[in-house]
Amino acid sequence: MDDQRVGRDVGVDLAAVARLLADGTRAAFCLALLDGRAWTAGELARYAGVTQSTATSHLNLLVGGGLLADERHGRHRYLRIADRRVFELIEGLAELAPRQPVRPRSLTVATRQQALLDARLCYDHLAGAVALEIKDAMVERGLLVWDTGQPAAAALTDRGAAWLADVGIVLPASRRPPVRACLDWTERRTHLAGAVGGALCGHALAAGWVTRVGTTRALRVTPLGRQALHDHLGLPIVSSATRGR
Amino acid sequence: MDDQRVGRDVGVDLAAVARLLADGTRAAFCLALLDGRAWTAGELARYAGVTQSTATSHLNLLVGGGLLADERHGRHRYLRIADRRVFELIEGLAELAPRQPVRPRSLTVATRQQALLDARLCYDHLAGAVALEIKDAMVERGLLVWDTGQPAAAALTDRGAAWLADVGIVLPASRRPPVRACLDWTERRTHLAGAVGGALCGHALAAGWVTRVGTTRALRVTPLGRQALHDHLGLPIVSSATRGR
DNA sequence: GGGATGCTTTGACGGCGGTCGAAGCGACAT
DNA sequence: ATGTCGCTTCGACCGCCGTCAAAGCATCCC
Known part of the structure; x- marks a missing residue:
């Protein structure tokens, strides 16, 4: 039985x-x-x-x-x-898995979740679509080498170090690896982490390039930040992440 | 907060x-x-x-x-x-997932589970290690074509049809696809299902090649069955599924 | 030493969810 | 029409498990 x-x-x-x-x-x-x-x-x-x-x-x-x-x-x-x-x-x-679980009842919540996809903190560095644009631009300009093999090998070039100094970003002395590839589940790609990623993010917050949305991990890129990213990395003023919305 | x-x-x-x-x-x-x-x-x-x-x-x-x-x-x-x-x-x-969860407390239960891996019913056809041996032998002898592409294409050859008649297996008239590939999670490979799989299984049971173990899905291959599989398909008398146990 | 800091253990509480039996409903067979 | 069969709904029961606060233990720092 x-x-x-x-x-x-x-x-x-x-x-x-x-x-x-x-x-x-x-x-x-x-x-x-x-x-x-x-x-x-x-x-x-x-x-x-x-x-x-x-x-x-x-x-x-x-x-x-x-x-x-x-x-x-x-x-x-x-x-x-x-x-x-x-x-x-x-x-x-x-x-x-269901996206936007059941939550987005209110428009403000939906907006906040969208912001999360565009730009957010990943521990101490930037993640989301903006982070990918930054990384891609840095690679394109020869500031970064980014080999996503097994294992992923990424490093700052001499030109990249000069760029950091030019922008006014100083790396704190630490044994932390300067450049790390961080996997982003929303975009399924890797973005810039490590000491450089952290310092860049710190600078972006301090200089008002990005501001935190409430107390969440979500970030908003300010007009000042758009301009700075344009000046320093050649990103379009209207980011592809927000374009068309 | x-x-x-x-x-x-x-x-x-x-x-x-x-x-x-x-x-x-x-x-x-x-x-x-x-x-x-x-x-x-x-x-x-x-x-x-x-x-x-x-x-x-x-x-x-x-x-x-x-x-x-x-x-x-x-x-x-x-x-x-x-x-x-x-x-x-x-x-x-x-x-x-953990194999053999916590259950195999008694030897009889463990034996029964092993039997389940060797030979069992999968709805109306044979599954388990024996089913794979049968399918492989049929392919090797040109009785069956078995292309496990996407989607899997499998079919009985003319020689296969003759073989069925020779063994004494008759396919019931039905619109059911004669040959289907059935995925077996214990072996991670596909075995023979469809009308031919069902008829073969029916014959194996009727002819006493295999017998059911209690009321479960588990099957035991009889000595008679071993001999028959050897005669008709060239399988070794001692199956690789039970060899060394 | 003394005092943080990071993690683990313990015990108690509360709610979610898996289970069944019984009753209901629709489809099919005779 | 009547009975059977397959599935669904409802209500009730019960156990499991996720949670926290508090106390304990180990490590590190000054």
Whole structure:
């Protein structure tokens, strides 16, 4: 009688994996980690808006389930996506996932979400369509080399260093890699991260090129910023990201 | 304050899709449907060992979420995987899923599961390792052409038709496609389905080549069957599926 | 040493969701 | 017309799991 439940005994526990991603908090963790970097447990907790204790239990599940790998350094716990297969799984889910979940009831919310796609913070650097335009322009002008092979190799050229100085961006002394490729799930492409990405973003905020929208990660490029990006990188005054809307 | 939960507002609701597959019953449905056929709601309910009412609610969720597509014919409701992307998603999950969940506590259960991998029924035809051996042998002998392209094209050759008659297998008159490729998630390869697959399986059961194990889908290949497969297809008497166990 | 800081453990609370049985409804067969 | 079959709806029950606060532990800094 019970034997009729053959569907349960087939030896592949799909639901176990799916359950790991079936929670909003854990999904947020994974989306954040899609940038390929290793985040600390605390960063993830703040990002998802939960307490550290909650984050800990989720992270234990994800690591235990083989979706994430962790590494302890001193009092920090660094998390990253365990595997290329996990990467692809998450992207496959994202492909089928409803966009703009149920939220955009109000126009203001919809606008804010659109802003998120155009320009936003990704940890300490710029992401979204604008970030891609910046990176592409820098590559085109010989400021950056950008080889997205396996593994991705990216670096600042001498000309790029001169450009930074010209713009007035100073790199803080640190052991941090100057240039990193950061994967962007909204655009499915990589943008500029690392020390240069962080410094560039810091400058953009300080100089009023971009301003934060409320307290979210969304950014708005100011007219001043448009002009600056035009002057320094040759970007069009009307960005392709906002063109036609 | 609440706005700090930026991780939730990114506009891609991963968890919603994952939640659909995070239930054992729904996962069983999807695994069953991986064979590419359309099952009725009742078949799926029996397969997973739940009542019809339970199945209905699950199926509504899966269809609503876009993972399954349904089609009504008379009093039947036929379900199938909605999309190639869904196929790939499920396979990606299966790749990461733990095998042999927690169940194999008793030796008899473990043995039964192994039998399920070696030979079993997939609706009306043979699946498992033995089914693959049969298909491969038929291709090698020129009885079958098997092009697993997109879409997969498979057909019986004239020599194949003669072989069927020689063995004593008659195809019932029907509009059913004679040869179909059926995807097998345990082996990650396709085996022989369609009218020929069904007739072959029927003959194998009737002639005592295989017998059912209890009331499950699992099959055991009898010594008589081994001999017959050797005579008709040149398969080794000791199958590669059981060799070394 | 003392005091931050980052993470983990524990315990308690609350809600969501999976389950079934029973009743209802439509399609099909005789 | 009557019965059967396949599916759906409804209502009720129950267990699981995500959440937090508080306390604890380890590490790092001064």
